[in-house]
Amino acid sequence: MRGDLPAPSAAQIDIVEVGPRDGLQNESRVWPTEDKISLIGEAIAYGAKRIEVASFVNPRRVPQMADAEAVVAGCANAPGVTRIGLALNLRGAERALATGIEQVGAVAVASDAFGIRNQGQDRAESVGIAAGIVEMARRSGRSAQVTIAVAFGCPFEGAVDRALVIDIARALAAAQPVEIALADTIGIAGPGEVAALVAEVRTAVAPLPVRVHFHDTRNTANANIWAAVQAGASVADASLGGLGGCPFAAQAPGTAAGNIATEDMIYMLHRSGIGTGIDESRLYRAGRWLDRKLKGSSRSKVLVALPPGS
Template sequence: MDQHQPMPARVHVTEVGLRDGLQNEATRLSTDDKVALVRALVAAGVREFELTSFVSPRAVPALADAAQLVAALADIPDVHWSALVPNVRGAERALEAGIDSVVLFVSASPTHNAKNVNRDIATSLAGFTEIARLLDGSGVELRGAIATAFGCPFEGDVDVGAVGDIARAFADLGARHVSLGDTTGMATPPLVGERIRHLREVAPPLSPTLHFHNTRGIGLANVMQGLALGVTRYESSIGGLGGCPFAPGATGNIASEDLVYLLTEMGIDTGIDLTALIEAGRLATRLMGRPLPAQVSKAGPRLALSDGDAVATARG
C-alpha cells in the first residue's frame, strides 16, 4: 500500500443502498418500506444518502417512486439527499422534488455507457452542459460519477487516461466531488492507487469518492488503499445490497455495516453508531426477505460476547 498520506481522522460515508442497492433487486420495496429503512439509517447517524434516481420508470421500475420518496422524507433535518439524473428531464424532476445535489453519471467504458444510457461518452458529456446551466443559481450541487472506472465487463481494462478525461470534464462543469464506481468489482489496490494519483494530477479541484463492489471479495482491501492515500469519502450499501442491471456479474456494494465496523476499529470517526447501523441492516434483511451479504450484521461487533453457560461444553 501507498503510505505517503496519514490515515484520515474522519471519513464521510454516503449510503447508496436505496438507489444502487435496490435498482437490481427482484424484491420491490414499497415507498413506506423505503422510508422506514431510511429513518433507521438516519437514527444510526447516517447523514448523506444517494437516495434514488430520476430515470425512466420503464428503465428502472424499482425507483419509480423517486419524487414520492423525497417528499416522504422532507421532515428530516440536517441530511444531504442526492439523486442520479440521466438527462435534463431527470434534473428538472430532481429540482422539483427538492434534492440537495444531482449526480451526473457516465461510464469510462464506451460499451457500458451505451448499455447503461444508450449513448456514447461524448454525447453524455455534452448533455451535462445543459444540466449545469439548469442548476446554476438553484442552490443544488452538481456531482459527478464515473462508472466502470476500474474495468469493464465488456471491454476489460479501462485506461486511466479515459477516467481522467471524464473527471476533468466534471471539474469544468463546476463539480467538486466525483465518484469512481467499481461497477462489477474489478478494482484492486494497485488500480485504486493509480487512479487516485492520476485524478490528483489532472483534476486537482475534485474530491474523489470511492464506490466499491465486493464482487471478488476485496472491497474493504480497496478501502484500505484509499485510506492510505488520504481519501475521505466512500459510498456503501446497507446489507451489501446492490448491483447494476446493465452489467453482467455486478453483485452488491460493500456493506455499510462492514465498512463502518472497519473504520470504527481503526479509530476513524464516521459519526455513525455501529450498533444502530447493524439494526438497520437487520431491518433491510427482513424487508428483502432473504439473507444479505453483510457480515457484521450477522456476527455483530468484535466484542459482541456470548453467554458461556448457553453453550454446551465438550466432553471427553
Template sequence: MAVDDRGPAGAEHVEIVEVGPRDGLQNEAKVLSVDDRIAMIDRAADAGLRRIEAVSFVNPRRVPQMAGAEEIMKGVRRGPDVSHIGLVLNRRGLDRAVEAAVSEVNVAVPATDGFSVRNQGSTVDAMLDTLADIDRALEGTGIPLSVTVSTAFGCPFDGEVSTERVVEVVRRIADTSAVEIALADTIGVGVPGQVTELVGAVAAVVGGRALRCHFHNTRNTGYANAWAAAQAGVRVLDSSVGGFGGCPFAPAATGNIATEDLLYLLHRSGLHTGVSLSAAAALGDWTGARLDKEPPAYLGRAGDFPA
C-alpha cells in the same frame, strides 16, 4: 484510543455516503414499497448517515425498483444536516429532481462507451455533453452537483480501462461546477494497487474537489479497496446497508460493500465516521427481511467486537 459505536472520538473523519436506498435496491427482484423506502432512508439518517442516495430519476419502466421518486422525496424527514441525493442521467431526470427538491444531484458518467451505451443509451462524449447541459441548468438553484465515473476500474463490455482514460474523463468533468468526483468500481474488478494508482492520478486533475470512491465486493476485494482508498487520502466512501446492490445493466454484478462491515473496518483502524455500527447493522437486517433474503453483510451475523 477508545473505539465506540461511531468510531474513535476525536479521530480523523471519513464520510460515508449511504447508497442502499438507490444502488442497493435497484437490482433486487423484490420491489420495496414507497413507504418502506422512506422508512429505510429515515432510519439511515437516525443511524448517523448524513448523505443518503435516496432516489433515482430514471424511467421506471426500465428500473421499476426506482419508481415513486417524487413520492419518496415528499415523504422523507427533512433536516438541515441530512442531504438527500438524487441520481440523474439526463435533462428530464434533472427537471424532476429539481422539482422534487433533492439536496444534491449526482450524475453518472461511465468511463467506457460499451457500458455507457447499454446503461444510458449514449456514448461517453454524449454523456459529458449532457453533464455540461445539466450543470448549466443547475446554475442558480443552489443544488450542488457531484459526478460519479462508473466503470472506472473495468468494464463488462470493453474490458480493461486504462488510468489515462479515466483521467481524461475526470479532466472534462472538472470543467463543470461539480463539487465532488467519485470513482466507481461498478462491477467489482478493482484491486488495491489499482486503487492507489488511480486515486493518485485523478487527484492531480480534480482541481481541489472532494474525491469519493464507490466499491462493489463482487470478487471479494471491495473492503481491501476501500482501505486502499482511505490510505491514499480519500475521505468519502460509498456503501450500502446490508451489502445489497448491483447494476441491472452489468452482467453478474453483485452487491456494494456493506455499510456496517465498512464501519467496523474504519472504526477499528482508528477512523471516525459518526455512524452507529449497531444501527446500521440493524437496518441491514431490516432491509433483508423486506427483501426476503439474508444480507450479504457479516456484521449482522458476527456482531461488533468487543461485544
C-alpha cells in the same frame, strides 16, 4: 503527485449511504414506497448525512425507481442531511430538482459500450450531459456530484485506460461539481490499481474531493476502500446490507454483485481509527431490520458475526 497537494488524511471519511437507490434498483421485487422511506429513516437514525434516496430514470427500464417523486416527498429532509437523486440526463435532472432535493448525482461513463446500455450515451455524450446537469443544479441553487462509472473495468469492453479516466475526471472537474467519484461498477479492481488511480485523479481535480464507490463481486471492496482512503479519497459510498448491483452490467453474467455493505465498511474504518460520524450500534440495528425485510439474505459479514442482541 503534485508538490503542493496536501498529504492524504485518514482521520475522517464522509459516508454516502446508497442503499435506497443503488441498493434497491437491482432487487427483483419492487419495494413499497413506505418501505423505501423507512430505509431512508433508518439511515438518518444511524447518522448518515448524505443519502442517495432515488433515481430519476425511465420507469420502464428501472421499475424499482418509478416512485422517485413519492419517495422524496415522503422523506422530508432532516437537519444536516443531504438527499441525493440520481439523474442520467437533463430530463431526469429536471424531475429531481422539481422535488426540492438538495443534490443531484450525475453519471459519466469510461466505456462507450456500457454507456449505451446504461444511459443511451457514449462516453463523450455522457461527459457533456453530466456537466450540463451540474450547471442546471447550480442555476437552481442546488449542488451536484458526478460519478465516473466503470472507471476500473467494463463488463463489455474489458480494461479501461487509466489515462482516459483521468482525462474524463479533469473535464468533469471544470464543471465544478462538489466532488468526482470513481466507481468500480462491476467489482473488478484490486487495491494497487485503486490506490494509483485515486492518487492521480486526486491530483488532476484538486481541490475537489475524490469519492469512491466499490462493488464486492470479487471480495475486494473493503481492501479497495482502505487503499482509496490511504491514497486520499475522502468520501465513500456504501449500501446497508450490501444491497445493490447494476441491472445493465447484469447483462454480462456474474457482474452484478452488491455494493460494499455499510456495516462491513464502518467496522473496518472504525477499527482502524478512522472516524465516520456513524453510530455503529444504531447501524447494526438498521442492518438487522433490513435483514428481516430481505428474509435473511443480507450480505453483511459483520452482521452475521455479531453476537445476538449486540
